[in-house]
Amino acid sequence: MNMPVALVVDDEPDIRELLDITLSRMNIRACCVENIKAARQLLSSQHFDLCLTDMRLPDGDGLALVEYIQESGMQLPVAVITAHGSMDIAVSAMKKGAFDFLSKPVDLAALRQLVNNALRVSPNVLEKDRRTRETLLGESDMMCEIRSKIQKVARNQAPIYISGESGSGKELVAKLIHQQGPRAEKPFVAINCGAIPHELMESEFFGHKKGSFSGAIADKQGLFQAADGGTLFLDEVADLPLALQVKLLRAIQEKKIRPVGEQHEIAVDVRLLSATHKDLAQMVREGSFRQDLYYRINVIELNLPPLRARAADIVQIAEHLLARLAKANQMPVPRFSPQALAALQRYEFPGNVRELENILERALALHEGDRIDVGDLNLRIEEDESTKPQRNFNADKMSLGSYLEDVEKKALAAALEENRWNKTAAAKQLGMTFRSFRYRLKKLGLE
Numbered sequence: 302m303n304m305p306v307a308l309v310v311d312d313e314p315d316i317r318e319l320l321d322i323t324l325s326r327m328n329i330r331a332c333c334v335e336n337i338k339a340a341r342q343l344l345s346s347q348h349f350d351l352c353l354t355d356m357r358l359p360d361g362d363g364l365a366l367v368e369y370i371q372e373s374g375m376q377l378p379v380a381v382i383t384a385h386g387s388m389d390i391a392v393s394a395m396k397k398g399a400f401d402f403l404s405k406p407v408d409l410a411a412l413r414q415l416v417n418n419a420l421r422v423s424p425n426v427l428e429k430d431r432r433t434r435e436t437l438l439g440e441s442d443m444m445c446e447i448r449s450k451i452q453k454v455a456r457n458q459a460p461i462y463i464s465g466e467s468g469s470g471k472e473l474v475a476k477l478i479h480q481q482g483p484r485a486e487k488p489f490v491a492i493n494c495g496a497i498p499h500e501l502m503e504s505e506f507f508g509h510k511k512g513s514f515s516g517a518i519a520d521k522q523g524l525f526q527a528a529d530g531g532t533l534f535l536d537e538v539a540d541l542p543l544a545l546q547v548k549l550l551r552a553i554q555e556k557k558i559r560p561v562g563e564q565h566e567i568a569v570d571v572r573l574l575s576a577t578h579k580d581l582a583q584m585v586r587e588g589s590f591r592q593d594l595y596y597r598i599n600v601i602e603l604n605l606p607p608l609r610a611r612a613a614d615i616v617q618i619a620e621h622l623l624a625r626l627a628k629a630n631q632m633p634v635p636r637f638s639p640q641a642l643a644a645l646q647r648y649e650f651p652g653n654v655r656e657l658e659n660i661l662e663r664a665l666a667l668h669e670g671d672r673i674d675v676g677d678l679n680l681r682i683e684e685d686e687s688t689k690p691q692r693n694f695n696a697d698k699m700s701l702g703s704y705l706e707d708v709e710k711k712a713l714a715a716a717l718e719e720n721r722w723n724k725t726a727a728a729k730q731l732g733m734t735f736r737s738f739r740y741r742l743k744k745l746g747l748e
C-alpha cells in the first residue's frame with residue numbers, strides 16, 4: 302500500500318517539526334508548509350490523505366483553508382490546531398466541515414488518535430449509502446436529505462445533536478453515524494440519561510475508584526472509558542442534572558475525564574452524539590439546560606421530522622417492516638388491503654415509527670387469511686377526521702410543502718372513504734375534475 306501523505310500547515314517551525322516526526326513514526330509522509338497560499342498550491346497539484354492546519358497563519362486563518370477544501374469537493378479530512386481554550390474556534394471549524402480539532406500544546410497521543418481516525422475514513426460512498434438506505438427507510442425528500450447528511454457528518458468528529466419526537470428514529474440515526482464513520486470498529490455506547498439515578502450519574506459517566514464512596518467496592522470504568530475510541534450516545538440529554546452538565550462540558554472541552562475519587566485526569570477519545578424529544582433550546586431559555594453545553598453538543602443539528610410530516614414514507618416503511626416481521630416469525634408476508642393502507646396514511650402516529658412497528662406486529666399476529674385489513678390495525682382514532690381541526694403548521698418541524706401535502710392527502714383519502722372508493726364521486730365532492738383528482742392521487746402515492 303502507498304504511504305499516506307499529510308499536508309501540515311503551520312507557521313511555527315517547532316510545531317511543523319513535531320508533527321513531521323510524529324507522522325513519520327506512524328509511516329505517514331508529511332508535506333509541511335507555512336501559509337495558506339503554499340497549502341493551496343500543493344492541494345491543487347497533488348493528492349493528500351489528511352490535512353492538519355494551524356488556525357492563525359500569516360496570510361489568513363485556518364477556517365479559510367477548511368472552507369476552500371470543502372468548496373473544492375475534495376474528500377480530504379482536515380483537522381484544525383487551535384490555541385488552548387479556544388473551543389469557539391474549534392466549533393466554527395467543525396461547523397464548516399473540519400473533521401476534528403487539536404488544542405495546543407499538542408498532545409501526541411491525541412494527535413495519533415486523530416490521525417488514525419482520519420485515515421480510517423473510507424470514501425466508499427455508494428456502498429455506505431446503500432446500507433443506510435436499507436436501514437433508515439423512507440424515500441421522501443426529507444429522508445433522502447437526512448441520509449445524505451448522515452454520510453457527511455459520519456466522516457467528521459463534530460458533536461451532533463439529534464432532535465425529533467419519540468420513536469422517530471433518533472437512536473437509529475446515531476447508530477448509523479457511528480457505523481458509517483471511522484470509529485465503526487470501536488464501541489457504540491448508548492445511555493438513557495433519564496434512567497440513571499442522579500446520585501450515581503457522575504460515577505456512571507466517569508467511573509470511580511474503589512472506596513471513593515460507600516458502595517464503591519471496586520474500581521469501576523465509566524461510560525466515557527467504555528466508549529473510548531468509539532461513540533457515546535447520550536439519549537434524553539435534556540434529563541441531565543445541572544451539576545453533571547458542568548462536568549460533561551469539561552470532559553468535552555478538555556477531552557479528559559476524572560473518575561470519582563481519582564487524583565489524575567485520563568485522556569479519552571470519544572465522539573459525542575446526543576438526542577432528546579424535548580425542546581432543548583426552550584430549556585436553555587428557561588435556565589434548566591446550560592447554554593454553553595447546548596452550544597458544544599449542538600455543533601451540528603439533525604432534525605428528524607415526525608412520521609406524519611412525511612406521509613409519503615408510510616406505505617414504504619409499513620411494507621418493509623411487515624416483510625421483515627413476517628420473515629422473523631417465519632410467516633408468509635400478508636398484503637395490506639387498500640383501506641388499511643389509506644387508514645395508515647391518514648393516521649397521526651404520535652409514537653412515530655416505533656408505533657408503526659407495534660401496530661404491524663399486532664396486526665400480523667391477529668390477521669386472518671393473507672390480508673391485513675383496517676380492523677387488524679386497531680388504530681387509535683379518537684376523533685372523526687372530517688371534524689378534527691387541522692394541526693397547526695410548525696415551520697421548525699416540517700416544511701410547508703410536506704404540511705400541505707399532508708393536508709391534501711387527508712382530504713383526498715377522506716373523500717374516497719366517504720364515497721366508498723368511487724373516484725368519480727370523490728372528485729365531485731371535492732369540486733375537482735376526475736382527471737385532476739386521479740393526477741393528485743398518483744402524485745401523492747395514494748393510488
Ligand SMILES: Nc1ncnc2c1ncn2[C@@H]1O[C@H](COP(=O)(O)OP(=O)(O)OP(=O)(O)O)[C@@H](O)[C@H]1O
Nearest residue numbers: 436437438466467468469470471472473578654655
Ligand atoms: N426511518 C426508519 N426506518 C426504519 N425503521 C425505523 C425508522 N425510524 C425509526 N425506526 C425504528 O423505530 C424504532 C424507534 O426508533 P428509535 O429508537 O431510533 O427512536 P428514538 O427517536 O430514539 O425514540 P426515543 O425518543 O423514544 O428514544 C426502532 O425500532 C427503529 O429501528
